[in-house]
Amino acid sequence: VGDEPLMLAADGPVAVGRDRAAAARLAVSQGADVIVMDDGHQNPSLKPALSLIVVDGETRDGEWPFGDGAVFPAGPMREPFAVGLSRADAVAIVLPEGLDRPDPELVALFGALPVLIVRIVPAQAPPPGPLVGFAGVAKPWKVERALQMAGADLKDFAPYPDHAPLSPADLTFLKDRAALFG
Numbered sequence: 001v002g003d004e005p006l007m008l009a010a011d012g013p014v015a016v017g018r019d020r021a022a023a024a025r026l027a028v029s030q031g032a033d034v035i036v037m038d039d040g041h042q043n044p045s046l047k048p049a050l051s052l053i054v055v056d057g058e059t060r061d062g063e064w065p066f067g068d069g070a071v072f073p074a075g076p077m078r079e080p081f082a083v084g085l086s087r088a089d090a091v092a093i094v095l096p097e098g099l100d101r102p103d104p105e106l107v108a109l110f111g112a113l114p115v116l117i118v119r120i121v122p123a124q125a126p127p128p129g130p131l132v133g134f135a136g137v138a139k140p141w142k143v144e145r146a147l148q149m150a151g152a153d154l155k156d157f158a159p160y161p162d163h164a165p166l167s168p169a170d171l172t173f174l175k176d177r178a179a180l181f182g
Contacts, residue, residue: 003163004038021045040080041087050089056120057093058142059103081109090114096123096142097149126152132178138158155181 011145013030017023024031024035037043038128040169041051041105056065069078078084091110093102095117130153140159156177160166166174 009036019045039078041084051087052090052092052116053084053088054092056104056139057095057099057102057106057117059106060099065106085110085113087112090116090117092118094118094120096145102113120146122146122150126150129153130155130181131158132157132158132174132181134160134174136162136164136166138162 013032013033014029015023015027015030020037026047027035035046036047037048040046041047041053044059052104052113056063058065058148067076069075069081071077071080092115093106093115095102099118102115102117126147129148129180133144133147133152133154134140134157137143138160140157142153144157144159147157158174158177
C-alpha cells in the first residue's frame with residue numbers, strides 16, 4: 001500500500017486493490033454509497049456515474065498542467081488530451097493561492113464542459129517562528145509556495161522526489177537544518 005491511501009484512510013474508509021472493480025465491490029459491501037477513484041479516469045473496469053477531471057490551474061512562470069501534451073513515457077499525459085476529455089462530465093481547475101482566476105487559454109481547452117474552480121486553503125495558520133519545510137510530491141515547489149502564501153516564516157525548504165521514502169540520513173539533515181534556523 002502506498003502513502004496516498006494511508007493518508008486518505010485518516011479521513012474515511014479506503015479500499016485498495018489492483019482489481020479496481022473488486023475493490024469497489026468490497027467498498028459497497030461495507031456500506032459505501034459513493035466511490036471516488038484516484039487516477040480512475042483511464043480505468044474501464046468501472047462505469048462512472050460522474051467523471052471529473054482535476055487539473056492543476058497553475059500557469060504562472062511558464063507552468064502548464066499538460067506539459068508538452070506528449071503521452072507517457074514521452075510526456076506527462078496518460079492518454080491523448082482529446083481522448084480523455086471526451087469521457088469527462090466536467091473539469092475542476094485547482095487554483096493556487098494568489099491566482100484569482102484561471103488562465104482563459106486553459107479554460108478554452110475544455111470547450112462546452114462545465115468548469116468548476118477549486119481553491120485549496122490552509123486548515124489553520126502555520127506554527128509561529130522560523131520553519132524548515134520539505135515535500136516528496138510531484139511538484140514540491142508548489143508546497144513551498146503554499147507554505148509561503150499561508151504566512152509561514154520559511155527559512156529553508158528541501159524538495160524530495162514524488163513519494164520518496166525518507167531515510168534516517170534525510171531526517172537527520174532536516175533536523176540539522178531546523179536547528180540551524182532556530
